[in-house]
Amino acid sequence: MGGDIQGATELVRDLVEVESPTGHTEGVLAVAERVADAIAPDDVRFEGDHLLAEVAGEGRPLLVLGHTDTVWPLGTLASMPFRVADDRAYGPGAFDMKGGLAVLVTAIRTARKHRPLRVLLTGDEERGSPTARGLIREAAEGVAAALVLEPPTPHGALKTARRGLRRFRLVVEGRAAHTGTASDGASAIEELAHQVLRLRALADGDRSLSVNVGVVQGGIRENVVADHAEARVVVRVADAGGSRRLDEALAALDPAVDGTRIRIEEGEGRPPLERSAGAAALFAKAYEHGRSLGLDLRETASGGGSDGNLVGALGVPVLDGLGAEGGGAHARGEHVRLSSIPVRARLLARLLEEPGV
Secondary structure: OHHHHHHHHHHHHHHHOOOOEOOOHHHHHHHHHHHHHHHOOOEEEEEOOEEEEEEOOOOOOEEEEEEOOEOOOOOHHHHOOOEEEOOEEEOOOHHHHHHHHHHHHHHHHHOOOOOOEEEEEEOOHHHOOOOOHHHHHHHHOOOOOEEEOOOOOOOOOEEEEEOEEEEEEEEEEOEOEEHHHHHHOEOHHHHHHHHHHHHHHOOOOOOOEEEEEEEEEEOOOOOEEOOEEEEEEEEEEOOHHHHHHHHHHHHHOOOOOOOOEEEEEEOOOEOOEOOOHHHHHHHHHHHHHHHHOOOOOOEEEEOOOOHHHHHHOOOOOEEEOOOOOEEOOOOOOOEEEOOHHHHHHHHHHHHHHOOOO
16 A cells, blocks of 8 residues: 555656646646556547547446646745645645546556546636537547546545536626716616625525625726626526526516616536436445445535536536545645545546446
């Protein structure tokens, strides 16, 4: 086991010390190239900031999903260098998800035999994979299932469902006026305040929706009635029903302040990943393999999204959270538990070997 952990440490160090923020092509591709070199695929293709590799095997192919980008800007490594303390390896992206990539590499290297694999590493997952969607659809075509190397929960649980995410700008146009003669003005900021409260109320009593108004801006001076204001909003939806209710609520928004107009500009999002019979069967197999490895695996739904949401929307069974254990994703205490990498790799290897997946 000591050798396993030493190998895991070296793998994670190698990946963490390549800074790969979303949008930094050189970094995300350098991480992808390291993974490709380590798994020695039969075919490999780079498209934009993404990697699609094929590994030969027997039977219907499996899709193995990961991402090479992190939320950390270039230069973070100087103040957050890779370090090991006890069983924890720290550094930007160690948990999300370079530890998961170490699990992927180790599993493919050690699986006795496996199904044909399509290994897809996206380079902009942290922004919702806007440039990878065509490649995701291509990679998912004809596969039996998708196995996602995102981190598990803090207690090691796997994920068979994830909330979807909708991003949009709520834009309000008003009519400017001097505050001393404001009778002919129409405040976009006042109208935006009404709409923000309406959006927040959408989640009241509806557990399938959560709303966050994260950025608000508007106006030019304190003595001018604002003719423009906007908010950037994220709504997370648990299922297709929640998405429909959100659509109906947005269509019903109308101005409360005379003389103002509102519009919604929707951005990239992710559909909800709803638990399917195929995902439940995948978890059942993982649970049995986990028991033989000393893992008491649990199944859960996650409030966050992943590329698994996009694959699940294509009708492919998805099992997510197969990466390394740890904590502190997107925070300065981000870390991966090194001892979890060998055992999680053995779990993934057994799923790759499983003829019935």
